Amino acid sequence: MEEQVVNLIVGGVVSWTMAFLMLRKSFPKRSFEFCNRTVSTLHATLAVILASLSVQDWMSPISPLASKPSPRQARALAVTLSYLIYDLGCGMFDDKRVNVDNVIHHLVSITGISAGLVYQKCGSELVAALWITELSSPFLHMRELLKELGYRDTDLNLVADIAFAVIFSIARMVGGPYVTFKTVSADNPFIIKVIAKIKMSTIMVELAPNTLLLLCSWVHLVLGLYVKHFEILCVWLLRLCHWGCSWSVLSGFTKLPEW
Known part of the structure; x- marks a missing residue:
C-alpha cells in the first residue's frame, strides 16, 4: 500500500x-446515534461523489477489470476505508448494545x-461496489435523522422512505449481482473473490426484508390494516430462506449466472 494512501487513511480516521x-x-x-448518522451521511455523499x-x-464503468486502482480510485477507497475504521470504533462506544451484524459487516x-x-488489484470492481452500496445510504440515515428531529409522520419522511427503498432495491438487485459476477470471474486475488461472495450473500439477506417492510408500510398506510404480526412472520420466513440461499452461495453449490 502506497504511503500517500496510508496517510489519507490515517488522516481520514482522525x-x-x-x-x-x-x-x-x-x-x-x-x-x-444522531451525531454518528450525520457523519455517516456526510461520508455516503462524499463517497458517491468520489466514486x-x-x-x-x-x-463501461467496471473497467478495466482486476486492474491497479487509479489515483482517483485509491482516494475514494481510502476515504471509505478510513470511515469504516472510524465507524467500527464509534460503534463500540455506543450507549446501546454492540450490533454484532454491523461489526461483521464492517470487518468484511x-x-x-x-x-x-x-494487492493493487480490483480497483474498478471495488469502486463500483462502493458506489452501489453508498448510493442509498444518505436516504437511510435521513430517515432516522428526520425521526429524531420530529418529522416522523410527514411527507418529507415518506419521500425519504420511498427514495431509500427504490434506490436500495434497484441498486442491489441489479448492480450487486453484476458487480459480484465481474469480480469473481476476473483475475482477482482469492480473498477478494471470497469477500465479494460474502457481500453478495449479505445483500440477499438484507434485500427481501427491507422491501417487504416497505410493502407492509404501504398496506398499513393505504388500507389501514394492522399487519405487524404478519410482517414479522414474513420477514423471518424470508430471512430463513435467504440464509439458506446465502449458505449455498458461500458453499459453492449455487453458481452465479454466466452473463
Whole structure:
C-alpha cells in the first residue's frame, strides 16, 4: 500500500472522529446515534461523489477489470476505508448494545478494501461496489435523522422512505449481482473473490426484508390494516430462506449466472 494512501487513511480516521466530536459538542441534546448518522451521511455523499469522479468510462464503468486502482480510485477507497475504521470504533462506544451484524459487516468491508489496496488489484470492481452500496445510504440515515428531529409522520419522511427503498432495491438487485459476477470471474486475488461472495450473500439477506417492510408500510398506510404480526412472520420466513440461499452461495453449490 502506497504511503500517500496510508496517510489519507490515517488522516481520514482522525477527521471523521473530529467531525463526530464537534457534532457532539455542538448539539449536546442530540443522541449519540444522531451525531454518528450525520457523519455517516456526510461520508455516503462524499463517497458517491468520489466514486463517480473516479470512473474512467461511463459506457463501461467496471473497467478495466482486476486492474491497479487509479489515483482517483485509491482516494475514494481510502476515504471509505478510513470511515469504516472510524465507524467500527464509534460503534463500540455506543450507549446501546454492540450490533454484532454491523461489526461483521464492517470487518468484511475493511478486509475487502484493504486487500484491494495491498494487492493493487480490483480497483474498478471495488469502486463500483462502493458506489452501489453508498448510493442509498444518505436516504437511510435521513430517515432516522428526520425521526429524531420530529418529522416522523410527514411527507418529507415518506419521500425519504420511498427514495431509500427504490434506490436500495434497484441498486442491489441489479448492480450487486453484476458487480459480484465481474469480480469473481476476473483475475482477482482469492480473498477478494471470497469477500465479494460474502457481500453478495449479505445483500440477499438484507434485500427481501427491507422491501417487504416497505410493502407492509404501504398496506398499513393505504388500507389501514394492522399487519405487524404478519410482517414479522414474513420477514423471518424470508430471512430463513435467504440464509439458506446465502449458505449455498458461500458453499459453492449455487453458481452465479454466466452473463
